[in-house]
Amino acid sequence: MKHYVWxxxxxxIGLADSAFAQDRLAVAVPIPDPPVVDGVLDEPFWAAxxxxxxxxxxxxVDGAPASEATEVRIAYTSTALYFGMTMHDSEPDxxxxxxxxxxxxxxxxDNVRIALDTYNDDRNAYMFEIGVLGTQDDALISDESSTDWxxxxxxxxxxxxxxxxxxxxxEIPFTTIRFPDTEAPEMGxxxxxxxxxxxxxx
Numbered sequence: 001m002k003h004y005v006w007x008x009x010x011x012x013i014g015l016a017d018s019a020f021a022q023d024r025l026a027v028a029v030p031i032p033d034p035p036v037v038d039g040v041l042d043e044p045f046w047a048a049x050x051x052x053x054x055x056x057x058x059x060x061v062d063g064a065p066a067s068e069a070t071e072v073r074i075a076y077t078s079t080a081l082y083f084g085m086t087m088h089d090s091e092p093d094x095x096x097x098x099x100x101x102x103x104x105x106x107x108x109x110d111n112v113r114i115a116l117d118t119y120n121d122d123r124n125a126y127m128f129e130i131g132v133l134g135t136q137d138d139a140l141i142s143d144e145s146s147t148d149w150x151x152x153x154x155x156x157x158x159x160x161x162x163x164x165x166x167x168x169x170x171e172i173p174f175t176t177i178r179f180p181d182t183e184a185p186e187m188g189x190x191x192x193x194x195x196x197x198x199x200x201x202x
Contacts, residue, residue: 039160089165097132117188118179
């Protein structure tokens with residue numbers, strides 16, 4: 001089984017110059033069996049995965065501390081990559097979620113965007129956008145700026161609003177993305193969370 005090391009993506013695409021991407025490393029932890037993708041991070045391994053935290057604002061105040069905490073955990077099996085994300089929110093009743101159609105205007109809802117630069121070439125990436133209702137949109141980004149929204153990746157998402165915010169679980173099969181066939185490939189990653197009612201991106 002390969003061990004994937006993820007390094008933060010700097011300045012490759014719009015997502016990549018998020019304040020999050022500041023020379024930080026994120027490690028995907030190997031797990032023997034896949035979790036149930038149900039938006040509940042109750043498998044024991046999730047608690048053992050060190051979360052990515054310390055997100056900073058991109059908007060409205062670039063570099064300011066985020067108003068709400070975000071935790072991102074990454075794991076993998078021999079066949080897929082998994083994200084377990086906890087978006088804390090001090091006013092969960094005000095979380096915005098209306099878009100149910102795949103490829104709809106998910107940016108109008110609270111949402112998360114993940115960009116994977118699987119070859120770490122600072123030019124190309126897979127982008128996954130998921131709303132608070134688990135709604136999906138995705139794109140291929142090439143040559144740093146060209147975005148193909150006609151690409152439909154195959155992956156599974158499930159989101160749940162809780163009394164502390166919302167939780168998102170993602171399964172991305174390795175058959176959905178291309179990456180180097182090496183023992184320990186390094187991939188760029190950028191993650192952006194949008195808190196819609198505040199027009200805040202972190």
